[in-house]
Amino acid sequence: xxxxxxxxxxxxxxxxxxxxxxxxxxxxxxxxxxxxxxxxxxxxxxxxxxxxxxxxxxxxxxxxxxxxxxxxxxxxxxxxxxxxxxxxxxxxxxxxxxxxxxxxxxxxxxxxxxxxxxxxxxxxxxxxxxxxxxxxxxxxxxxxxxxxxxxxxxxxxxxxxxxxxxxxxxxxxxxxxxxxxxxxxxxxxxxxxxxxxxxxxxxxxxxxxxxxxxxxxxxxxxxxxxxxxxxxxxxxxxxxxxxxxxxxxxxxxxxxxxxxxxxxxxxxxxxxxxxxxxxxxxxxxxxxxxxxxxxxxxxxxxxxxxxxxxxxxxxxxxxxxxxxxxxxxxxxxxxxxxxxxxxxxxxxxxxxxxxxxxxxxxxxxxxxxxxxxxxxxxxxxxxxxxxxxxxxxxxxxxxxxxxxxxxxxxxxxxxxxxxxxxxxxxxxxxxxxxxxxxxxxxxxxxxxxxxxxxxxxxxxxxxxxxxxxxxxx
Numbered sequence: 001x002x003x004x005x006x007x008x009x010x011x012x013x014x015x016x017x018x019x020x021x022x023x024x025x026x027x028x029x030x031x032x033x034x035x036x037x038x039x040x041x042x043x044x045x046x047x048x049x050x051x052x053x054x055x056x057x058x059x060x061x062x063x064x065x066x067x068x069x070x071x072x073x074x075x076x077x078x079x080x081x082x083x084x085x086x087x088x089x090x091x092x093x094x095x096x097x098x099x100x101x102x103x104x105x106x107x108x109x110x111x112x113x114x115x116x117x118x119x120x121x122x123x124x125x126x127x128x129x130x131x132x133x134x135x136x137x138x139x140x141x142x143x144x145x146x147x148x149x150x151x152x153x154x155x156x157x158x159x160x161x162x163x164x165x166x167x168x169x170x171x172x173x174x175x176x177x178x179x180x181x182x183x184x185x186x187x188x189x190x191x192x193x194x195x196x197x198x199x200x201x202x203x204x205x206x207x208x209x210x211x212x213x214x215x216x217x218x219x220x221x222x223x224x225x226x227x228x229x230x231x232x233x234x235x236x237x238x239x240x241x242x243x244x245x246x247x248x249x250x251x252x253x254x255x256x257x258x259x260x261x262x263x264x265x266x267x268x269x270x271x272x273x274x275x276x277x278x279x280x281x282x283x284x285x286x287x288x289x290x291x292x293x294x295x296x297x298x299x300x301x302x303x304x305x306x307x308x309x310x311x312x313x314x315x316x317x318x319x320x321x322x323x324x325x326x327x328x329x330x331x332x333x334x335x336x337x338x339x340x341x342x343x344x345x346x347x348x349x350x351x352x353x354x355x356x357x358x359x360x361x362x363x364x365x366x367x368x369x370x371x372x373x374x375x376x377x378x379x380x381x382x383x384x385x386x387x388x389x390x391x392x393x394x395x396x397x398x399x400x401x402x403x404x405x406x407x408x409x410x411x412x413x414x415x416x417x418x419x420x421x422x423x424x425x426x427x428x429x430x431x432x433x434x435x436x437x438x439x440x441x442x443x444x445x446x447x448x449x450x451x452x453x454x455x456x457x458x459x460x461x462x463x464x465x466x467x468x469x470x471x472x473x
Contacts, residue, residue: 002043003029003042003043004018004022004042005039005040005041006018006039007034007037007039007040008037009038010037010038014039014040018040018042022042025045026042026043026044027042027044027045027047028041029041029043198224200231202219204232205235205407205446208405208407208448210445214414214415217242218239221237221238236442236446239414239445240442242414243413243420243442244413244417244418244419245441246436247435247437252393253276253279253280253337256284256336257337258329259337259338259340259367259368260339260342260365260368261339261368262367262369262370262387263369263371264346265345266344267371267372268372268424269370270295270341272422272433273341274305274308275432276339276422277289277291278429281312286314289337289339290316290338291314291315291338291340291341292318292329292338292340293318293319293341294318294320294343295341295344302318317332321358322361322362325358329362329363330363342359347387348386352386352387360391365391366391366392366393367387367389368392368395369394369396369418371384371396371398371409372398372399373398373400373403373409374403375408377411380408380409381412385416392418394421395420395421396420396424397409397420397422398423399424400423400424400425400444401426403444405444406441407444407445407446410441420436420441422434422436
């Protein structure tokens with residue numbers, strides 16, 4: 001018999017090669033897992049026909065043998081064990097017409113023969129299976145392997161498809177980003193040709209520290225035929241309309257209430273609390289104010305606030321948890337204003353939510369978010385998102401004197417709808433606390449970088465930044 005061997009990394013590939021070589025009528029004799037893949041043994045369809053013809057001729061010759069010779073009796077073919085179908089839907093379970101015919105011939109009763117001693121033939125035809133791009137069963141030596149192997153093959157195939165889909169999606173995302181960057185570059189070139197002042201303003205806003213989203217909104221307010229000076233004036237007017245800055249104490253100091261100063265570590269909460277306390281004492285007296293600290297983590301934090309309290313003649317209370325804070329505030333109901341100095345924590349710390357829950361559960365407590373004016377815009381954006389909430393009464397810009405530009409802080413306040421309450425520009429108490437001046441904020445935010453500055457952007461670099469931001473979006 002001309003038995004063919006096919007080897008491939010997977011059963012699907014081996015069957016494909018078998019079908020291409022022997023045709024759809026090929027017969028699978030066995031299949032098994034070997035090192036590196038799957039091995040399949042098969043016969044061409046015509047080889048099985050020849051085998052059956054030879055078998056029938058041998059049976060006919062034996063039936064015509066002389067009476068003195070014993071008749072050969074073919075050993076009964078053992079019943080095939082039931083085979084479970086593989087899990088992969090691409091494999092169809094079917095018997096070929098040849099295999100079905102062989103089974104029917106084996107089931108027919110043998111012709112009567114004279115009573116002679118039985119002789120068992122040493123040869124039994126191999127079990128024949130169809131290769132109609134399918135596997136019907138496993139070799140008799142390993143009857144338990146097909147189900148487990150099929151499950152493993154299905155799981156491996158599923159993982160392979162998932163990895164392929166993930167790679168495809170990644171490639172599509174890359175192509176989409178590239179197209180968007182190209183389109184943004186074309187749009188930037190068109191803007192430079194039609195509205196050169198608007199394009200120049202975009203570069204100035206980006207190098208000042210504004211986000212691309214805010215820079216685009218401000219640039220949209222500039223007419224196409226505007227000059228450089230007119231473009232800056234139009235952008236300043238648009239930013240002034242977008243900005244929420246309260247230039248009066250009547251909403252905080254004069255109105256009173258309970259305010260908690262919150263924000264990341266090192267932003268200046270304790271010093272700003274002392275500045276607000278001094279401002280309140282000057283207007284309403286020390287007896288109308290109380291200070292509370294929840295910072296039990298930082299070494300000397302409570303003592304620092306107590307020193308400020310002794311200087312101002314204001315009582316200072318220390319609380320540990322929400323119940324303690326609620327009880328302390330209940331005893332301070334007659335105070336005009338209560339300021340709470342909270343513990344600083346990273347905006348990525350899960351305790352930020354716990355702190356907000358503690359303050360909101362203590363009663364009518366409003367929060368003032370402190371933003372470090374020297375921080376990057378994306379960092380301040382994270383802070384604003386982490387500390388957002390309905391009880392947020394506004395924000396305070398700290399370390400204004402150390403910041404090269406107020407554009408990042410102002411950009412975050414505008415996009416998150418935060419009202420700017422105060423600015424701090426030093427360590428002196430209470431001198432270095434100021435109400436927000438719109439003209440000052442606009443001047444510090446829109447100040448142009450010098451041409452010699454390493455942070456200055458030319459037109460091409462501004463276009464690249466806009467294109468990169470469009471592709472990332």
